Structures are given as structure tokens and as C-alpha cells.
Amino acid sequence: MVEKANTIWADGPGGNPIHPQKSQIRAWGTYLEGLRFGSALLFTFATSTVDSDPGEGAFRLDNATVSGATAAYLDNVDASGADVRGIIDSWDDSANLVRGNLTIRGLAAVPVLLSFNVTGGVTDSGGYRKIIIAYLGGSGALVAGDQYLLTFDRSGDAGGIVPTAGVNGDGVTSNVAAFTAAGALNNLSFVPKPASKYAFAAPLSTATVGGAWLPDPSMTWDQLTDGGKFNLWKGRATGLSTGANIWRLSDRVFVGGAASKFAGNNLGPSDSGTSWLSNAANAPAYLALNAGVLFTNEGGSAANLNSPYGFVSGIKTSNTSSGGIAFGAAVVADLASNSAWAFMAELQREAGAGQVYGLEIAGKNKGNNTTMTPNAQVDGLFGFWAQGGGDNAFGGASVNPSTAVLAVVKGSNTWNSGLVFMKDALTSGEVMAMSSEGVGGAHALNWYNASGMNTFSILGSSNDSINWSINRSNSGLVVSAGGRVSLALVDAASAVNYLSVQPQAAGTGVLLLAQGPGNDSGLLRGKGTGGWKLQDGAAATKVEFNTTGIGFFGTTPVAAKTGWGVPTGTLLRTTFASYAGQTHTASYVQATVQALDDAVKSVSQRFAAFVTDFHQTAGYGLIRT
Incomplete structure (x- = not known):
């Protein structure tokens, strides 16, 4: 315990004053120096490292090696017997990570000065306090039983950093x-x-x-x-x-x-x-x-x-006083072995999940109602805009046409549908609009087989002046030109037969075939009282039929002739030579008469066969009873 001044400098017996020991003076001076640090507390050091009450007026560390100590244990009263709990409890009041600096100064002849940061809260452990510390540096070794002054300098509260x-x-x-x-x-x-x-x-x-x-x-x-x-x-x-x-x-x-x-x-x-x-x-x-x-x-x-x-990015042109881009990407692919993407979305829909959208564009037009055609650009709201060639100010001018506006490909699986337009998505405008005046010729829709061969095309002429259309109705399919119907394919319930048109090689005309599972005949039916004409390559009518009848080689169709009965008797259809006639003399002989009779008989039998063959009863039906 440090001796006070009254003890060190006390008078001895009369005429024999006591000379103070220098060691006492040094300890007393150190004590005085400690007082200037404010809350200097006097403690006796105990060597045990156990987390427990170090004893009255004592302190200990949790590590025998001072530099490795992370906690200090201080009794609730110091070496002078004063209750110091309130003082020690204030050592963690700073909101800073480092609450302050704890300095341990020795009072013995051997100088000791050790410095620690208080980096945690002060824990009330009953009869003692536990303090989290981090060693900073110093010199000297703590000795059991020696007294030390513990001083604490508080850190200021945390600012912005x-x-x-x-x-x-x-x-x-x-x-x-x-x-x-x-x-x-x-x-x-x-x-x-x-x-x-x-x-x-x-x-x-x-x-x-x-x-x-x-x-x-x-x-x-x-x-x-x-x-x-x-x-x-x-x-x-x-x-x-x-x-x-x-x-x-x-x-x-x-x-x-x-x-x-x-x-x-x-x-x-x-x-x-x-x-x-x-x-x-x-x-x-x-x-x-x-x-x-x-x-x-x-x-x-x-x-x-x-x-x-x-x-989320927002652009309002009235705020920018110019046009704006809410999201932009500039991509330059300049390596042969690598690809580049301006935007990529990997979508994954788990079982039982709702919809997954790779890209949703919600358009809200509060301006004029405009419709765009391929040959005229209008002001409007466009959900998707693909510009071939891009901006020449970025990377220079394009050298060749871009490959495709949209490519739908197969990965580990396929798509069920390509482009789907919901029933209430469009007004009366086009689902798709293309120009017949495309660069290099008319625009086309092409289909290809597995080998890359173009197997089907819908192509418009570059000099079209007539609007051709294919319209679907509940009754069939209608092909029109200039608003006029050119061809109508009409459905019939339970139909199994159909018409096949087959082109042929040179020297053979186009083949019209009635097709189907049975042996039914094909039908040609006129409109109203009209019928059909069969013409040759020079547009000359060879056969014409209508509700009146039939005509051949340009004659007006007539009805079948009536009043013809069905011949009886022998019908002769054999090969024959025309009758050469007879030379008659003044007197007829039997041979001459017989020859005349045979010739009349042959003509009668052949004519009867002809009438029979053209009669409706057993023949072609050109004459009737």
C-alpha cells in the first residue's frame, strides 16, 4: 500500500528527525501522477487466470501472458477499500467499438506500463467486474502482490464512420x-x-x-x-x-x-x-x-x-427535356470463338408454379389512335421495335443485312407454340404486316425441311397492285383478290372425298382427281340455271352443259329430244361396209330385189342399235321416250 505524505515526512523523536526512504518517495510520486488521469484506481495484482472474483482490492487477467489477455477481472472495491463499481461500469458507455484505453502503471521500484483497448461491455459478475480488452503494448511484468494504478480514458461516441x-x-x-x-x-x-x-x-x-x-x-x-x-x-x-x-x-x-x-x-x-x-x-x-x-x-x-x-428504371421525357432510354446495352462481338448477349433471361418454372415471363411489355397509349403499315411510319406506341443496321454513330455503318429479327430455337426441349395472339388482344388491325416492296424483292414466308430445302412459301409480288387475301369463315376458306372472291373451299359434314390437282410433265395436261376412300364419282355443279363449259387452249368451247341441256362444239345447249321409242328386234353393231347400191335393168330379177332387202334390213338393225344406245332407257340418254 502506498504511504501517504504524513507518514513519509513525519517527525521522529526530538532532535532526531526521520529521513524518508527514496522508495517511499517514488511510490508516493507515482501515486500522485496517477491521480491526474481522473478515475485512477488502486488494485493489487493476483496471478490466477480463472474467471472468478480475484479477491478484495485485487485484479487479474485471463492469460498469464499479458499480450494474450482478452479479459480483465476487477474486484468491486479497490485496494483502498472504496466501492468502485459505478466507475468501472462506466467504462463501456461509449458507443464506439473501442470504448476507451485502460492503462496499468506499477508503483514498485521496477517500472511497469501496460496499455489495453476496452473493446467490449463490462459484465457484472457478482462480486467483481469482467472487462473485454485487447492488448496494445507496453513494458514491464506484473508481479503478484504488487499494487498498480488502473486508469481509463473514455473514447468519444461514434460519429458517421x-x-x-x-x-x-x-x-x-x-x-x-x-x-x-x-x-x-x-x-x-x-x-x-x-x-x-x-x-x-x-x-x-x-x-x-x-x-x-x-x-x-x-x-x-x-x-x-x-x-x-x-x-x-x-x-x-x-x-x-x-x-x-x-x-x-x-x-x-x-x-x-x-x-x-x-x-x-x-x-x-x-x-x-x-x-x-x-x-x-x-x-x-x-x-x-x-x-x-x-x-x-x-x-x-x-x-x-x-x-x-x-x-427498375424510370424515364420521363418532360424531366429530361429530351428523349430517354430506361435501360440500354451496347454489345460488340469481336472474337470468333465467343458470343455476346445484350440481354439474356434464363427462365425456370417449377411444378405447380404460376406464369413465368421472359419479357413483359405493357403498353398504355394515351395519344392518338394510329395504325402502322409497312410503307409508312406513324407516331405511336410500339411494343417491340427491331432496327436493321443500328446506329451508324455507334461502331460505324453496317456492312451486311442482319441475320434474323427473331429466331425460335430448340434447346433441351421445344416450344408448344410460336406466336400466340389472344382472342381479345387485337382490334381490327393486322396480325402481321409485310411490304411487297422489300429490299431485293417481295417479302415471303418460307418453310424448310430437315435438310434445309425451302419446301413451302407464301410470296408477294414486288409489283402487286391487287390485294389478295385468304379469309377463314365457319363454312370454309375464301381466297379473294381486290375484295373479290376467287376461290372458296367449303366444308361439308362427314366429308371423306376431296379434289386433288396434280401438275404433270410436258405433253400432259394438269390432272384433276376425285380422291377419297370410296369409288364415288367427282361432281361438277353449275350455279343457278348455269352450268359449265369445257374449252380448249384457244378458248373454243367444246362442251357446254347447263340446266337446259348439253351442247357440243360451241352450239347452245339443248334439252334431250323426246318421242323416241325403244327399238325392238335384232340390233346389229358389227363392222360393215357402206352400201354400194345396185344397177337395175328393165326387168327386176330376184337377186336384185333380195340385195335391196338385205341392205334395208342392215340399215334398220344398225339404226335400231344406234337409237337404243343413245336412248335413256338403256343407252347414253341423249334421246328420250
Whole structure:
């Protein structure tokens, strides 16, 4: 115990004053020096490192090696017997990560000066106080039983930025305790760039420890998070728990849940974070792992729940006083072995999920109602606009036509439909409009087979002046020209037979075939009282029939002749020579008469056969009874 001045300088017996010991004077001087530090407390050192009451007026450390000490245990009364609980309890009042500086000064002949940061709260352990400390430096060794002055200098409260003391960033030593202590302050903590990288023995979530964080943007994501173990959710944010969470580092910018779920610099087959985008089995990991700016919504507790809207950009031309682009991308592909995308969406719909949209364009036109045709551009609202050649101010002029406006391809599976227009999506405008005056000729719709051969085309003429159309109605299909019907294909219930038109080689005309499963005849039917004409290549009518009858070789059709009975008797249809006639003399002989009779008989039998063959009863029906 330090002797007071009255003892050191006390008078001895008369005529024999006591000369004070120099050691007493030194101890007394040190004591006086300690008083100028304000709350200097006098304690006796105890060597035990156990977390327990060190004894009345004593203190101890949790490590026999002073530089390794992380806690100090102080009795509730100091060596002078004063109750110092209120004084010690005030040592953690600062809102700073470093609450203040604790200095231990020796009073013995051997000088001792040790300095520690108080980096945690003061714990009331009953008869003693427990204080979290971090060694800074000093000299001398603590000796059991010696007395020491403990002085505390308080840090000021945290301002806008709190330096994160107590972390080393060597890539090996865990910094979980230091980051946890910083978060407990619930202030903004600046995280400086480490010499190597911060290390975390176990994953640490700032959603749990609290606080807000501002990392040095010159460090990489791995330097800050140790491969995604530091789970960030509250950084330079909008202030809303569902708002943006933005992290800018030297190699990446993370928004939303991505800040807490990705190691970012891991370019291997899978990411070491915990995002649903972490591997190819769940989602396209290559997008997240290679993204310069990455946003994800990971959900979770209300504290770290991100907004369901990933990226939103708004443009209002009256605000910009000019045109605007809400989202823009400039892509230059200049390597033969690589492709480039201005926009890519990997879509994945799980079982039982609702709709998934790769791109939704919602148009709201409050201006004039305009309709665009291929030959005239109008002011309006366009859901999708593809410009061939692009802007010459960007990368120079185009050399060749662009390949395709839209390509629908097969990946690991196919599409059920190509383009679908819902029943109430269009007014009376075109589903598709193309010009017959395209560059290099008319526009066409082409179909190709597996070998790449063009197997079917719908082609317009480059000098068309008539509007051709194919209209579908409930009764059939109508082909029109200039608003006039040219061909109508009409449906019939339970129809099985049909007409086949087949082109033929040179020397053979076009073939019209009645087709179907049976042996039914084809039908040609006129309109009203009219009929059909069969003409040759010179447009000369050879056969014409209508409701009146039939005519041949340009004659007007007449009805079938009536009044003809059906001949009886022998019908002769054999080959015959024309009758040559007879030379008669003045007197007829039997042979002459017989020859005449035979000739008349032959003519009668053949004429009877002719009438029979053309009669409706058993012949062609050209004459009738």
C-alpha cells in the first residue's frame, strides 16, 4: 500500500528527525501522477487466470501472458477499500467499438506500463467486474502482490464512420468477435481493406449482430467475406428493410440478397455462397458468378427480406427535356470463338408454379389512335421495335443485312407454340404486316425441311397492285383478290372425298382427281340455271352443259329430244361396209330385189342399235321416250 505524505515526512523523536526512504518517495510520486488521469484506481495484482472474483482490492487477467489477455477481472472495491463499481461500469458507455484505453502503471521500484483497448461491455459478475480488452503494448511484468494504478480514458461516441479496431485481416485469425462487437454498437462501421483478407471461423450474419457497414471499395469480395462467410444485408441501403442493399467492391457490385449469398470471385463449377443461384442444378450459376452487377432476392426474415422487384428504371421525357432510354446495352462481338448477349433471361418454372415471363411489355397509349403499315411510319406506341443496321454513330455503318429479327430455337426441349395472339388482344388491325416492296424483292414466308430445302412459301409480288387475301369463315376458306372472291373451299359434314390437282410433265395436261376412300364419282355443279363449259387452249368451247341441256362444239345447249321409242328386234353393231347400191335393168330379177332387202334390213338393225344406245332407257340418254 502506498504511504501517504504524513507518514513519509513525519517527525521522529526530538532532535532526531526521520529521513524518508527514496522508495517511499517514488511510490508516493507515482501515486500522485496517477491521480491526474481522473478515475485512477488502486488494485493489487493476483496471478490466477480463472474467471472468478480475484479477491478484495485485487485484479487479474485471463492469460498469464499479458499480450494474450482478452479479459480483465476487477474486484468491486479497490485496494483502498472504496466501492468502485459505478466507475468501472462506466467504462463501456461509449458507443464506439473501442470504448476507451485502460492503462496499468506499477508503483514498485521496477517500472511497469501496460496499455489495453476496452473493446467490449463490462459484465457484472457478482462480486467483481469482467472487462473485454485487447492488448496494445507496453513494458514491464506484473508481479503478484504488487499494487498498480488502473486508469481509463473514455473514447468519444461514434460519429458517421466507426473504425473497426481489433481486426487484423491476416487471412487466418478469425475476426468473428471483432465484427460481432462492432455490430452490437448498431452504428455504421467502416471496414478497411485488410493486408490479406478477413477470416471467419464460422459464418457471421450482420442481420443477427446488427449495425450498418461500409467496406472499403478497393477490396475484393473474397477479402471482405472470406468466401461468402460474412453475410451482409445492411450496407449503404435505402433505409427500408425491403429496399435496396448495395455493396460496391473492387470486383463486383451486389444488390439485395446477392450481397449475402455470393463469394463473387469463385469462377469454379459452383459458388460457395448459399443462394438459389449457386449451382447449375438449381439455376444458371454462370450468370451470377460472372456478373459485374448482381441482384438476387433471397427472402428470409423480415429484417433481410428484399424487394420482389430486382431492377427498375424510370424515364420521363418532360424531366429530361429530351428523349430517354430506361435501360440500354451496347454489345460488340469481336472474337470468333465467343458470343455476346445484350440481354439474356434464363427462365425456370417449377411444378405447380404460376406464369413465368421472359419479357413483359405493357403498353398504355394515351395519344392518338394510329395504325402502322409497312410503307409508312406513324407516331405511336410500339411494343417491340427491331432496327436493321443500328446506329451508324455507334461502331460505324453496317456492312451486311442482319441475320434474323427473331429466331425460335430448340434447346433441351421445344416450344408448344410460336406466336400466340389472344382472342381479345387485337382490334381490327393486322396480325402481321409485310411490304411487297422489300429490299431485293417481295417479302415471303418460307418453310424448310430437315435438310434445309425451302419446301413451302407464301410470296408477294414486288409489283402487286391487287390485294389478295385468304379469309377463314365457319363454312370454309375464301381466297379473294381486290375484295373479290376467287376461290372458296367449303366444308361439308362427314366429308371423306376431296379434289386433288396434280401438275404433270410436258405433253400432259394438269390432272384433276376425285380422291377419297370410296369409288364415288367427282361432281361438277353449275350455279343457278348455269352450268359449265369445257374449252380448249384457244378458248373454243367444246362442251357446254347447263340446266337446259348439253351442247357440243360451241352450239347452245339443248334439252334431250323426246318421242323416241325403244327399238325392238335384232340390233346389229358389227363392222360393215357402206352400201354400194345396185344397177337395175328393165326387168327386176330376184337377186336384185333380195340385195335391196338385205341392205334395208342392215340399215334398220344398225339404226335400231344406234337409237337404243343413245336412248335413256338403256343407252347414253341423249334421246328420250
